[in-house]
Amino acid sequence: MRTVLLTLGRLPKALDLARGFAAIGWRVVVAEPFVRHLCGSSRSVAKSIRVPPPAEGKAAYLHALAEVVRSEQVELVLPVSEETMHVAHLPPLLPPGVRVLTMPPGILLRLHHKGGFCEFAAAHGLDVPESFPLGDPRAAALAASGRVVVKPVHGCSGRGVLRLRAGNPLPEADPAVPALVQRFIEGREFSTCTLAHRGRVLATTVYRGTLMSGSVAVAFERVGQAAIEDWVRRFAAAANWSGFLAFDIIVDAEGRPWGLECNPRTTSGLHFFEAADLARAILDPEGAPPPRHRPETRLQQFWSCLTETQLSLFRDRSAFRTNARTLLTTRDVCWQARDPWPLLAMPWTTWPIIRMAAQRRVPFGEVATLDVGWYD
Known part of the structure; x- marks a missing residue:
């Protein structure tokens, strides 16, 4: 039986890939800190095999993954989330023939950097807001002229x-945590997730x-946005992208999409x-049919939605009614009757992250990948 290695197991995205x-017919192994x-x-x-988190040492993390690949006879390594930037450095440590679904580190890290992404997109004629490093005089001028967003160049999940x-x-600019100052774009915010191969979506x-x-x-809703899909196609072609690629995008009042940041995962x-x-398309990107969308256009992460619904009861009664309706009428991303335990046992299996979020008094999503992110 052929074996795929997922390099993170804590997130629902990994569960979809595993299923x-x-x-x-593939055997699924998960490496997880x-x-x-x-x-x-x-x-x-x-x-499941426990590996050290990259936050404790990048080299140790990569060597642990390489040992899993050898011991489990892995043919495909599939990163899931923020650990992708580390996994991109794995191929030189692997036996010949093992495929890793990432782009090379050079382009991957350039686009993971929010400033590098803006420079790349603008150079290829794609709309992005004016952006300058915090501490640059141009950033101060931009902030004086209108609304701006300040964000860490390697942040995720809205942190900072x-x-x-x-x-x-x-x-004040902090050399230890470089940040970007970006012109604020008024409009509707969307996110994307794309699978591409050699520049073709x-x-x-x-x-x-x-x-x-x-x-x-x-909780999220799939929508039709042809202008956004065209923006993504142009970007994927310009980068000659293979693998997963995602963006946060604002569509302004004229229907013009602006790329805010890139998530190369x-x-x-x-x-x-x-x-x-999706699995078939990953394995045979040139021969398999394009992945179909599920019939559901609305999905939720039940336990997180339950928490937010309970909190809204005390914060905003009108929001509570809306949230409760969403909770009761939307399918959970993890639920399968033939595989029920990931959803039912989630409060126990995700307790380390829940505890960390409670200690820091921040939402679950802001700490879920702290130990595997790339912050250099």
């Missing part, structure tokens, strides 16, 4: 993001958050794809 590969994790309770996962009105003072999901936990969507939009179709 997709198991459905087409936490002792217990969401995918570990799934019947689709044959084995500031929105400032025109003329408000910018924070195989499938894209465009979606928007319908219930937020902090700045992270925990999966996002929650992956949940809208048929999991087995």
